[in-house]
Structures are given as structure tokens and as C-alpha cells.
Amino acid sequence: MKIMLTLFSAAALAFASSHALAGDPRAGESKAEACIACHGADGNSPAPAFPRIGGQYESYLLHSLRGYKSGDRPNPIMADIVKDLSDRDLRDLAAYYAAQDSGLYVPRRGQ
């Protein structure tokens, strides 16, 4: 019985911590004010200088944001944007933009 209890608490803990890692799109929405000028409100800026980030995979967005912060993906503009943001902020922002519609599409033949 004791081993069952231990296994159960370990599983519950694992669930709780994986949940805590996920970003919160609602919190991300208010943090995204700093991004609108370049990426647009939904992450789909029509300006070609700014990549479309709406509807991309959350894991990809988070990976990119962490890369700008660590310097793995060097870019002076984005490095400056993320330098004062916490990892929690990055996760929330990634969750928010992943939840937006994608402005990317592949036209079907004949369209």
C-alpha cells in the first residue's frame, strides 16, 4: 500500500509540475502589448520585415524566445525585447501567440 501511495504522489507531482510549465495564453495576452508594434496584435504583421508568429507551434515559439535570451539565436532587436522577461513571461507569450490564427497558408491547387 505504501508503495502505491508513493507512486501515486510521484505521478501527481509530475502532473502538477508539467502543468506549471505550460504557458498561460491569457497572461500572455497582456504581456504581448510589447510585441504589437512589430508583430501585430495577433502575431501576423503584414510587414515582411517581421516574421508571422501567430499560430506557430508553442514549443517552437518558446524555443525561439529562449534562444534570443540566451544568445543561441543572435538578434539585437529580439534580444533587447526579451532581456528583462522571465521564463514564465516567455512561456505565456508563446502560449498566447500559438493560440492565435495563423496568417500562413499554402494555397491549394486551382485557388
Ligand code: HEC
Ligand atoms: C521592434 C520590433 C519587434 C518587437 C517589438 C518584437 N519583435 Fe519579435 N521579432 C522582430 C524581428 C525583426 C524578428 C526576426 C529576428 C530574426 O531574424 O531572428 C523577430 C522574431 C521573433 C520571433 C521568431 C519568429 C520565427 O519565426 O522564428 C518570435 C517568436 C518573436 N519575435 C516574438 C516576439 C514577442 C513575443 C515580442 C514581444 C514580447 C516581440 N517579438 C517583439 C521584431 C520585433
